[in-house]
Amino acid sequence: GAGVSQTPSNKVTEKGKYVELRCDPISGHTALYWYRQSLGQGPEFLIYFQGTGAADDSGLPNDRFFAVRPEGSVSTLKIQRTERGDSAVYLCASSLAGQTEAFFGQGTRLTVV
Amino acid sequence: GEDVEQSLFLSVREGDSSVINCTYTDSSSTYLYWYKQEPGAGLQLLTYIFSNMDMKQDQRLTVLLNKKDKHLSLRIADTQTGDSAIYFCAESKANSGYSTLTFGKGTMLLVSP
Numbered sequence: 001g002a003g004v005s006q007t008p009s010n011k012v013t014e015k016g017k018y019v020e021l022r023c024d025p026i027s028g029h030t031a032l033y034w035y036r037q038s039l040g041q042g043p044e045f046l047i048y049f050q051g052t053g054a055a056d057d058s059g060l061p062n063d064r065f066f067a068v069r070p071e072g073s074v075s076t077l078k079i080q081r082t083e084r085g086d087s088a089v090y091l092c093a094s095s096l097a098g099q100t101e102a103f104f105g106q107g108t109r110l111t112v113v
Numbered sequence: 114g115e116d117v118e119q120s121l122f123l124s125v126r127e128g129d130s131s132v133i134n135c136t137y138t139d140s141s142s143t144y145l146y147w148y149k150q151e152p153g154a155g156l157q158l159l160t161y162i163f164s165n166m167d168m169k170q171d172q173r174l175t176v177l178l179n180k181k182d183k184h185l186s187l188r189i190a191d192t193q194t195g196d197s198a199i200y201f202c203a204e205s206k207a208n209s210g211y212s213t214l215t216f217g218k219g220t221m222l223l224v225s226p
Contacts, residue, residue: 004155031210042117042201042216043156048209056209091156095212100144102212104156 002026004105006092012111013082021077021108025094032075033102034067035091043091049075050097082112117217119202124223131189133220135202138183142204144211145178147187150219151198159187159200189222197224 005024013019025032030051035043045059052072060066064082069075079086089109093102117137125131137145146161162169162176162185169176175188185202199221203214 031212033210033212040218042203042218043214045206045213045215048213050210056206056213058209093156093212095210098211100161100211101158103158106155 004092004094004103006090006105006108008108009106010109010111012113015082015084015112017082019079019082019110021079021090021110023075023077023092023094023105025073025075025092026103027073028096029094029103030072030097031095031099031102032069033093033095034075034077035093036088037091037107038088046077079110082110084112086110087112116215117202117204119200119217119220121218122221122223124225125192127192127194127224127226129192131187131192131196131222131224133187133189133200133202133222135185135187135217136183137185137202137204137215139204139207139215140180140183141207143207144205145176145185146201146203146205146214147174147176147185148201148203148216149198150201156201192222192224194224194226197222 032049034046037043048056049069064080089107093104095102147159173190199219203216206213
């Protein structure tokens with residue numbers, strides 16, 4: 001595709017449920033990033049993949065959050081036992097290896113009720 | 114405290130220059146970035162500066178970096194109503210991807226006709 005695609009664009013879930021958020025990076029981009037943006041805040045780094053491996057997962061807030069990128073392309077962010085505080089826009093970005101510019105998707109707005 | 118700090122709001126008239134300021138704390142940051150976010154839209158990279166530079170100019174945008182004071186500014190010349198958006202300052206994290214970033218809370222720029 002032309003840009004980073006994230007699905008779904010909106011997700012409403014009940015507290016305690018499990019959710020998966022998907023990111024399709026720009027074709028050929030080996031670096032992939034997940035961020036979380038709460039209302040009125042700047043994006044907060046979660047995890048960075050280089051290829052299939054998580055090169056930096058220091059931003060994941062706790063063990064309820066997990067992300068995978070099994071084939072080095074599409075990535076899925078998984079959140080277990082969701083809490084109301086997880087409500088935010090989850091952003092994905094991708095870039096070529098060694099490139100300073102990352103391209104962001106439109107985000108998935110997650111609402112936990 | 115915040116790793117990256119920005120003033121929250123700036124209002125200018127069309128045609129004036131806008132200056133958005135930012136302070137950061139990580140002296141090991143390799144790159145410093147300015148992103149733009151319009152309502153309902155994703156993050157768009159405006160410009161970035163390598164940490165060993167003190168100025169970068171790109172058309173209407175001028176970035177100034179004072180590494181000693183850890184101060185970064187973005188000047189927009191001849192500001193237009195289409196420049197109204199939230200502007201985020203961000204610093205890269207050492208020993209991670211170039212786009213493993215710590216963002217400020219953003220400065221809302223309002224340009225009036």
